[in-house]
Amino acid sequence: DAGVTQSPTHLIKTRGQHVTLRCSPISGHKSVSWYQQVLGQGPQFIFQYYEKEERGRGNFPDRFSARQFPNYSSELNVNALLLGDSALYLCASRPGLEVWGELFFGEGSRLTVL
């Protein structure tokens, strides 16, 4: 079975541009989360979506937005890019809203903002 897949794997943008990152969860998983990992740090929670509804939001500005589609795939959008948005963006999925249980992560999209 395929794991969590993310695209693109690498991309370079300039300040002020917009970026869209895509994520396909593991088949049967309905919950998708996004994390930002800046170099030298642990991942930071951005969003969680379940059944197309936002279930959680981290401490990120409104330039960050996301959505989940009927097939449970998800997009993360970042507007007006800043140099500080350069990071590895990780997508993770889970079957549902179980209280406990592991998150399954993709390999991430590495964004460089120049």
Next chain:
Amino acid sequence: AQKITQTQPGMFVQEKEAVTLDCTYDTSDPSYGLFWYKQPSSGEMIFLIYQGSYDQQNATEGRYSLNFQKARKSANLVISASQLGDSAMYFCAMRNPQGGSEKLVFGKGTKLTVNP
């Protein structure tokens, strides 16, 4: 506020030896879960082991075990019989099941290098 502290930026271990990676946490919630993830250079976060705050016994998964000391708020990862493939970043993380969010709070990580 929830916080995870990993005080070892880097650790070195000889192949086939055991190594302990430290993790302390801070939370005021009585119910929480603690996780360890491995991140190789590819970037993917690989789940290793989980410990619930109400679990009576320390978690074990193959060569991985979690030394859970609730009173000290520590959840150290022990890797036995290290292998060259264990070289990677290791992250400790915590989740509090409030509001249904599955937000994980991560530490800064420890870079483990296994020497032949």
